[in-house]
Every structure is written in structure tokens, then in C-alpha cells.
Amino acid sequence: MSVRMAPPLPLIFLIMIHRVSSADWAVSYSHSHICALKDSSVIMSCTYTYPTEHQIVKAFWSILLIHGEEPPDLFEDSKYSQRLQYLGDKQQNCTIRLSHVTQKDEHEYFFRFTTNVADGKWIGKPGVSLTVKDDTDLQVESPERVTEGDSVRLTCKSSCTLTDRATFIWYRNSQPLTERRDTNNQLLLQSVRREDAGRYSCALHGHTYISPAVYLNVTYATKNVSVSISPSGEIVEGDSVTLICSSDSNPPAEISWFKEGTFVGSGRIYSISKISSDHSGEYKCKSINEHGEKYSDAVTLNIMYPPRNISVFINGSAEIVEGDSVTLICSSDSNPPALNFSWFKEAESSAVGSGQSFSALQSGRFYCEAHNQHGSQRSDAVTVIVKGHLVILYTSTGVEFVKLQLSSRCC
Structure with missing residues (x-):
């Protein structure tokens, strides 16, 4: 199974509920940990509560806690200010978006708010830990082979749990499947055909990185069986003649030869040196693999x-x-x-x-x-x-x- 990951894209990662509280004071995070791909965007969903008689004076996020000191506001940090967007209402919703994340953004993030009442302040600790994976974490999972007519799912995976909002682009043999831009990480091929065989890779919309390709092998019964004669013109006694059996099958078929219904040889090529009139007659080849068998139409050797x-x-x-x-x-x-x-x-x-x-x-x-x-x-x-x-x-x-x-x- 090939594995690869993709680069930059505005990818959003959502989080599950994690609550830090005391009586009427509380900060709730969607999840205590977020995993994101490099250059994506992450949303740290957050809500908070406080006594109704209080009013919010300041609400902000921080990554640094120093005992006895007020933590610094990320919005005032030049490394974050251009990439940080407050999505909340500064009353109950404290959600933020951090864009273009890199490994340098791997920290624990805390929400802090203060009110108009003395000592009326709270910090949501523990906070949200952010892990950033490199683009090469992206990979395709696929069965090694399927049979024509089956349905198959290919999955674009990462060690991060990618958000449902991520848009995936699929490629076959390095060409984008423009009709398949899915908002989930799976590519479904229903009633797969032999034409669907090839090397599949995936990427995240907006990123330039494409995962390593994984080959999908589609097997099918033998068909299009035919016989050609070389040389193709008149055959005179004493000539050397070659019969060639062509067929389309996967896995490759085993070939048998028959003259007037009697087995005479095997292999894709049946050669007769110094042909005589005794070789005159109708010949067929049979192509067989694990999915079935088929005979060619008969060809006639007319020896002059x-x-x-x-x-x-x-x-x-x-x-x-x-x-x-x-x-x-x-x-x-x-x-x-x-x-x-x-x-x-x-x-x-x-x-x-x-x-x-x-x-x-x-x-x-x-x-x-x-x-x-x-x-x-x-x-x-x-x-x-x-x-x-x-x-x-x-x-x-x-x-x-x-x-x-x-x-x-x-x-």
C-alpha cells in the first residue's frame, strides 16, 4: 500500500467537547487535541460561561502561562496576529481559526477572559493541544486487486483525523478525475471496469502535494479471442506457418490449440515447420483464466x-x-x-x-x-x-x- 501526504490548503479540523469549569465559571473546548496538516487551517471551537451579573472586559487566547503574571494575548503577537481570526461573540462563544499552521504552532492553547468584577477572571486549563503533520502524511488505501463488476472504495488517509469539510481531489495515472471531487476522503467505484485499472493518488484541494500512487488491479474473464496466421497469404507445402492466439484477460490466460476439436498444442504461438497437406483443416485456440474461458472463431489452413x-x-x-x-x-x-x-x-x-x-x-x-x-x-x-x-x-x-x-x- 502506497502512502503519501499533501501540502498547503485551507483545511479545517473540528474538535469534540472538553469542559474546564468551576461552579458558574467554565470554558468548554470541542476537543483537547487537534491534529492538522501543514499549511491547513484549524478551528478551535470554544464556549464559556460566567456569573450573569458580570460583564466581559477582555477575552483572548494564549499559549504561555506564567505563574503570577497575566498571559500574553495571541492577537498581539506578530507571529499570530495575521493568521488568527476570532469567530466568537466575546460573550459566550470563544471559537477561533488559525490559518497556515506549521510545526512551530504546536502548542497548548488556552482561552482567557476577565470581567468587570474584581478577581472575576478565568482561564480554560487544560487547553487545546495542536499537533501539525507534514504533507507527506497523506496516503491512499486500496485493495490490491478487484474483479470487474465489483464495487471498490479507495480512501485518502492521514494519521490526522481530517475534517469533513476537507475537499479531496483524486488522480488516476497522474490525471485528475475532474468529475470526482469529493468532500469526504473516499473514492467509490461502482461496478468497476477494466478501464478503471491504474495508479491512484489523492490530494487536498488547495494543496500542491499529491500522495504516492497506489495501483488498482482489475481482473476480468478472457474475451476478444482471435487467431491470426503468419504468413497471411497463400500457404504452400513445405512452408513454415505460425498461428498466434490473441486475447484480452487479467490475469493472463492459458492458451490451448485445437484442430477439428482435437488438442494439438498449448501456448500463445503454435508453429508448424515444413507444413504438409495433412495439416489442412480448421484451427481454434481456447483462452482460459480463473474467471472463465472462451474459444476463438475457427481459421482454416488450406495447404497448396x-x-x-x-x-x-x-x-x-x-x-x-x-x-x-x-x-x-x-x-x-x-x-x-x-x-x-x-x-x-x-x-x-x-x-x-x-x-x-x-x-x-x-x-x-x-x-x-x-x-x-x-x-x-x-x-x-x-x-x-x-x-x-x-x-x-x-x-x-x-x-x-x-x-x-x-x-x-x-x-
């Missing part, structure tokens, strides 16, 4: 890669008419899908066809090549043999047969 797993197969029914061509189909796995296909016959340098399908009119060894913007790949060569009533396709994985019908197409 060149054609692979190229193969050739025969398209058509189990029987074709004699004289028809045999259609070969080129199959590939790629992202994005291959749109360009080329067909080659072994021993020939140029392509013999294009497109995903190719019509083989004669026996031979053929292969296809698939292309997308990330690369190309060719299939293994297949052997096509037209023999009698059969078309035989020899591939690396086996043999396919297509039976030819003996009859030719009718008119």
Missing part, C-alpha cells in the same frame, strides 16, 4: 501443393465396339486441382494429346503429366495392347482388360 499420385486408368464399360478407341483417364491429387494435362507416347518427343482423357487408337506405351501453379508430375507409363477381341492395359499396379464386341456399329 503440386500434383502427386498420378495414375492412368481405362474409362468405359466392360465392353466396347470393335473399331472404337480406348479412352485413358489421368488422375491426380493436387491443391488447387490440376487443370492442365499432357499425354505422351514413349519414344516420341512431343505430346500426343492434352486434357484429362486421351483416346488411344493403337497399341503403345503412354503416360500423362498433370500441372498446377505449384508444379507438375508425370505418371508411370502404361502399356496399351489391342489384341484380338481384347484391349489389355498394363500398369505398374496390375492389368486391366476390356472385351471388344465382334459386331460393328449398325447403320
Whole structure:
């Protein structure tokens, strides 16, 4: 807890009843002791009584009592005369105000009055003791941390009991809270928000001194959870990719990562080096702290890669008419899908066809090549043999047969 105090200000300190009396003679003080801050003002409240047949000749305050001598009048002392104000009526009320007090004013103060009757005089003893504290006595008391939505009170305190007439100014992060100038020493924050977190200090209106700041820590559940991908553009197989989970929470949240609902890692950053198509899918992060948890929206990793797993197969029914061509189909796995296909016959340098399908009119060894913007790949060569009533396709994985019908197409 930070502690500090404030300087000069016209601060008034009130006192409780303290009575010095004998029969009809009495002086009553609000309190026998006053504590004040340096450069403030203090009020010494006082009343007195005396026999009704007497009349007041002189009434004054003093700080010096010498046995057998009349005490000196403070109003006649140059150190006090400009700072002392009589607030009473010199009949029953003897209240005074002393302004701009310093440690040099720490004395016991007595009220003295005399009447028109011989020996008709009285002094209020014991009197009022004044203690003056330095400005640095001012401090802020605050809970170390609160939860968003709670109500919290911050207190500007001093070892002196400050009067209710004191006006307090509050600061957050060294900026005055102009809408909060309270006549008591507490700052009430109802339904505290995260924006209320910060360093709070206080001062007394009219003083230049500001107390040391105390940090108010506002905790809250995680929110604003999101995922960003780096790099942000197209992702190609073999790249390194980083997923970053951002969230707003206090205390800081623990982060978990999920792909298609399956846990895959933890920490604010999830990195994948040499990414492959197997990493494609939807990813989410979960942010959790002591106040709650929240998932981000899903982001999709769409991994681009060149054609692979190229193969050739025969398209058509189990029987074709004699004289028809045999259609070969080129199959590939790629992202994005291959749109360009080329067909080659072994021993020939140029392509013999294009497109995903190719019509083989004669026996031979053929292969296809698939292309997308990330690369190309060719299939293994297949052997096509037209023999009698059969078309035989020899591939690396086996043999396919297509039976030819003996009859030719009718008119």
C-alpha cells in the first residue's frame, strides 16, 4: 500500500467537547487535541460561561502561562496576529481559526477572559493541544486487486483525523478525475471496469502535494479471442506457418490449440515447420483464466501443393465396339486441382494429346503429366495392347482388360 501526504490548503479540523469549569465559571473546548496538516487551517471551537451579573472586559487566547503574571494575548503577537481570526461573540462563544499552521504552532492553547468584577477572571486549563503533520502524511488505501463488476472504495488517509469539510481531489495515472471531487476522503467505484485499472493518488484541494500512487488491479474473464496466421497469404507445402492466439484477460490466460476439436498444442504461438497437406483443416485456440474461458472463431489452413499420385486408368464399360478407341483417364491429387494435362507416347518427343482423357487408337506405351501453379508430375507409363477381341492395359499396379464386341456399329 502506497502512502503519501499533501501540502498547503485551507483545511479545517473540528474538535469534540472538553469542559474546564468551576461552579458558574467554565470554558468548554470541542476537543483537547487537534491534529492538522501543514499549511491547513484549524478551528478551535470554544464556549464559556460566567456569573450573569458580570460583564466581559477582555477575552483572548494564549499559549504561555506564567505563574503570577497575566498571559500574553495571541492577537498581539506578530507571529499570530495575521493568521488568527476570532469567530466568537466575546460573550459566550470563544471559537477561533488559525490559518497556515506549521510545526512551530504546536502548542497548548488556552482561552482567557476577565470581567468587570474584581478577581472575576478565568482561564480554560487544560487547553487545546495542536499537533501539525507534514504533507507527506497523506496516503491512499486500496485493495490490491478487484474483479470487474465489483464495487471498490479507495480512501485518502492521514494519521490526522481530517475534517469533513476537507475537499479531496483524486488522480488516476497522474490525471485528475475532474468529475470526482469529493468532500469526504473516499473514492467509490461502482461496478468497476477494466478501464478503471491504474495508479491512484489523492490530494487536498488547495494543496500542491499529491500522495504516492497506489495501483488498482482489475481482473476480468478472457474475451476478444482471435487467431491470426503468419504468413497471411497463400500457404504452400513445405512452408513454415505460425498461428498466434490473441486475447484480452487479467490475469493472463492459458492458451490451448485445437484442430477439428482435437488438442494439438498449448501456448500463445503454435508453429508448424515444413507444413504438409495433412495439416489442412480448421484451427481454434481456447483462452482460459480463473474467471472463465472462451474459444476463438475457427481459421482454416488450406495447404497448396503440386500434383502427386498420378495414375492412368481405362474409362468405359466392360465392353466396347470393335473399331472404337480406348479412352485413358489421368488422375491426380493436387491443391488447387490440376487443370492442365499432357499425354505422351514413349519414344516420341512431343505430346500426343492434352486434357484429362486421351483416346488411344493403337497399341503403345503412354503416360500423362498433370500441372498446377505449384508444379507438375508425370505418371508411370502404361502399356496399351489391342489384341484380338481384347484391349489389355498394363500398369505398374496390375492389368486391366476390356472385351471388344465382334459386331460393328449398325447403320
